[in-house]
Amino acid sequence: MAMATSTPVEVLSAVFQVREPVDGRATLHVLLQRSGAAEPWALPGGDIGDRETLAAAARRHLGTQCGLTRVAHLEQLSVFSAPERIPGTRTIASTYLGLVPRDVPAEPETMDIDSPAAASWFDVDGLPPLAYDHAEVIELARGRLAAKLSYTNLAFALAPSRFAMSELSEIYGAALGHHVDATNLLRVLSRRGVVVATGTLGRTGRTGGRPPALYTFADDELVVTDEFATLRPPP
Amino acid sequence: MAMATSTPVEVLSAVFQVREPVDGRATLHVLLQRSGAAEPWALPGGDIGDRETLAAAARRHLGTQCGLTRVAHLEQLSVFSAPERIPGTRTIASTYLGLVPRDVPAEPETMDIDSPAAASWFDVDGLPPLAYDHAEVIELARGRLAAKLSYTNLAFALAPSRFAMSELSEIYGAALGHHVDATNLLRVLSRRGVVVATGTLGRTGRTGGRPPALYTFADDELVVTDEFATLRPPP
Numbered sequence: 484m485a486m487a488t489s490t491p492v493e494v495l496s497a498v499f500q501v502r503e504p505v506d507g508r509a510t511l512h513v514l515l516q517r518s519g520a521a522e523p524w525a526l527p528g529g530d531i532g533d534r535e536t537l538a539a540a541a542r543r544h545l546g547t548q549c550g551l552t553r554v555a556h557l558e559q560l561s562v563f564s565a566p567e568r569i570p571g572t573r574t575i576a577s578t579y580l581g582l583v584p585r586d587v588p589a590e591p592e593t594m595d596i597d598s599p600a601a602a603s604w605f606d607v608d609g610l611p612p613l614a615y616d617h618a619e620v621i622e623l624a625r626g627r628l629a630a631k632l633s634y635t636n637l638a639f640a641l642a643p644s645r646f647a648m649s650e651l652s653e654i655y656g657a658a659l660g661h662h663v664d665a666t667n668l669l670r671v672l673s674r675r676g677v678v679v680a681t682g683t684l685g686r687t688g689r690t691g692g693r694p695p696a697l698y699t700f701a702d703d704e705l706v707v708t709d710e711f712a713t714l715r716p717p718p
Numbered sequence: 719m720a721m722a723t724s725t726p727v728e729v730l731s732a733v734f735q736v737r738e739p740v741d742g743r744a745t746l747h748v749l750l751q752r753s754g755a756a757e758p759w760a761l762p763g764g765d766i767g768d769r770e771t772l773a774a775a776a777r778r779h780l781g782t783q784c785g786l787t788r789v790a791h792l793e794q795l796s797v798f799s800a801p802e803r804i805p806g807t808r809t810i811a812s813t814y815l816g817l818v819p820r821d822v823p824a825e826p827e828t829m830d831i832d833s834p835a836a837a838s839w840f841d842v843d844g845l846p847p848l849a850y851d852h853a854e855v856i857e858l859a860r861g862r863l864a865a866k867l868s869y870t871n872l873a874f875a876l877a878p879s880r881f882a883m884s885e886l887s888e889i890y891g892a893a894l895g896h897h898v899d900a901t902n903l904l905r906v907l908s909r910r911g912v913v914v915a916t917g918t919l920g921r922t923g924r925t926g927g928r929p930p931a932l933y934t935f936a937d938d939e940l941v942v943t944d945e946f947a948t949l950r951p952p953p
Binding site: 538 | 724726727766768769770771772794796797799801808810812865869942
């Protein structure tokens with residue numbers, strides 16, 4: 484076996500949450516941190532410990548840099564290996580997509596009150612200048628999220644545990660960047676068994692009317708829901 | 719920014735081709751190599767050069783270890799980072815899925831005639847004992863291939879440039895491990911615009927009858943063909 488070289492490796496996580504800013508329209512946000520006011524904003528991440536997997540390292544950095552511990556889904560994205568992606572020391576980045584449900588309080592807290600380090604959520608359509616190739620990582624993560632919303636149940640990791648379909652369509656709309664019709668969405672997700680009715684009603688919305696039916700995801704881990712019927716094994 | 723540690727990284731490729739062994743039934747094969755007769759069979763791979771991307775390193779090792787230069791598709795799989803995956807030096811593996819079309823002659827050749835090193839194609843359902851966690855990498859690659867056959871045009875990288883639908887259904891069947899009906903396959907792939915008729919006819923098959931119509935893939939790069947209609951942006 485050929486010997487592997489000791490190229491430095493870092494882990495980087497693009498973690499999304501659908502959040503409502505001041506104007507009330509829910510949009511997709513990404514978690515960023517910086518080590519000082521003069522540093523560019525960057526994705527949370529860093530080194531991998533000797534006894535640690537990459538996923539464990541990703542979660543550790545999210546905790547220590549951003550105070551975030553409740554990630555409902557974390558999956559590998561691509562490895563970024565362009566030799567010049569970071570000037571100076573050649574470093575390979577193993578990147579992750581993370582998702583936080585809308586009802587999880589996820590206000591980053593600076594771990595050390597005297598530290599100039601900070602963490603914050605940013606609307607993905609209004610990002611500040613970012614370190615190195617981190618904007619590319621975020622674009623890749625957004626694309627992966629949008630693709631997986633179409634053929635898996637991945638929205639479970641963005642949605643609250645129970646939701647009205649109007650709320651779920653807002654979450655899909657925020658993640659996809661375009662309007663998603665709640666009635667169509669319910670029809671498709673029910674037929675596939677992705678969402679199920681809880682038999683309970685929510686609170687009446689801002690516009691009044693009857694209290695909405697509440698739904699939940701049938702699974703809280705990733706399931707591919709839209710397999711190509713022709714290619715299924717014979718029953 | 720936290721400094722990244724110098725964990726050694728290797729690249730490993732699971733490259734598949736649908737091949738016909740002696741009994742004539744086409745099955746999925748994977749390319750393996752070993753550095754000597756006493757060594758276990760292993761996936762092609764090794765170090766990453768200072769000025770090289772991971773994909774370039776993967777292609778380099780396929781060429782030098784197996785004599786394979788014509789890979790129609792190469793995509794990243796997961797990074798394998800369990801601390802004990804290789805005893806001794808902790809090494810992270812960045813893994814790739816590669817595909818070779820059925821009509822590409824891809825007989826591995828030992829580069830150095832005096833070398834005890836060898837490369838060979840093996841039926842995925844009859845693998846020899848493999849180095850380290852390489853069997854896991856192959857399983858992951860098979861799963862990824864099967865999933866992508868269902869929602870993308872990825873079979874373009876396994877199929878010859880022109881094919882009868884009976885031949886394409888054999889290729890799907892080999893990759894998926896179960897029978898795929900040629901008529902259903904044509905219906906679905908035509909409707910999605912994945913395959914198109916060439917207007918030419920092939921040779922009459924072993925069982926006689928009319929010469930079959932030949933088809934081709936509309937694209938020779940990866941396209942997601944089965945987006946979730948409800949989630950498409952409004953026209």
